[in-house]
Amino acid sequence: MLVQTEKSPPEGTNNYIKCLPTEILLMILEIFRPTSHRKSEYKSVLALASVCQVWREAVLNTPSFWTYIRLHPPNPPREADIPHEFEIDTPPVFNSSYPAQLILQLERTKSAPLEIRWRVKGEPHPQLRDIIHSLAPLHRWRSLQLAFVQSRQVYIECGSGEEVYMGIEPELPGQIIGTFENLREMSLVGDGKHLSHLCNLVETTALKLETLLLGERTASLTRKELSNTCRRVSRFLAPTHT
Incomplete structure (x- = not known):
């Protein structure tokens, strides 16, 4: 039964x-x-x-x-x-x-800890910084993949009528406030001309960082700013120049 x-x-x-x-x-x-x-x-x-x-x-x-x-x-x-x-x-x-x-x-x-992927291209969304501060504070970021992608804008050259492509440098949305106290993995790719504030936060607060990956152009701009971080991480990858 x-x-x-x-x-x-x-x-x-x-x-x-x-x-x-x-x-x-x-x-x-x-x-x-x-x-x-x-x-x-x-x-x-x-x-x-x-x-x-x-x-x-x-x-x-x-x-x-x-x-x-x-x-x-x-x-x-x-x-x-x-x-x-x-x-x-x-x-x-x-x-x-x-x-x-x-x-x-x-x-x-x-x-919960966050795995962040950020592809910066052109101007950031105007609400993005407020969203990060209110719902995704930096202390929750466990990993960060940050890539700067240069966007192209087309101009018509006066006289010849030919199209001319002008590169537009991407930017982060102002200064992001917080600490990377739980960040374990980070990769930076692109020009990174606006990374000083972010690098300073990583250098001073990301003490648990284990993996750091740098792209060729980013490496040349951030090695000095991330000197202590590069020595501290257990896995560091950056292009080598001969």
Whole structure:
């Protein structure tokens, strides 16, 4: 004789997944937890949250599913590339409402350590510094991938009518306040002409930093400013010049 417990599904149904305790369900879903900033991993999280209400609540309320943060607007995909199954009320990573999506994702991380990827190109979003200070303070950053990408603006040369490309140097959004007390990994790529304040914060507060990766142009500008940090980290990579 089958004894029906409080968690047992009604007779004639096979919906056993809804009867799993949340802890067990999260152990199963853990294999889909993002481990990088790839869009495909974020889309997998959105897909999990679309399965049913139980899964949705479990995923949305678990900070570790949301801690890979991009501090830059994503490139919008072609309309044909947007799957209909991701059209839930959570703004996806490619939503044009970037600040709202960023705020929502950061709120879901609660107080968990953050993995930050920041691709600085042109002028930063005007709300970005306030969002960082209020929802992503520097002491929560566990890793930082910072890349400066020079954008190009087209001018028409007077007289000849030829197109002339002018490089625009990217900038960080003013001076960011805080300490990198829990930063473990950092990579800097690009020109980095506006990195003095950031380098000073790393040099004086990132005492737990273990890995430092510098691009060729960034290395030439930051080796002196990060001299103590370069000696302190256990893994330091920068281009060598012969």
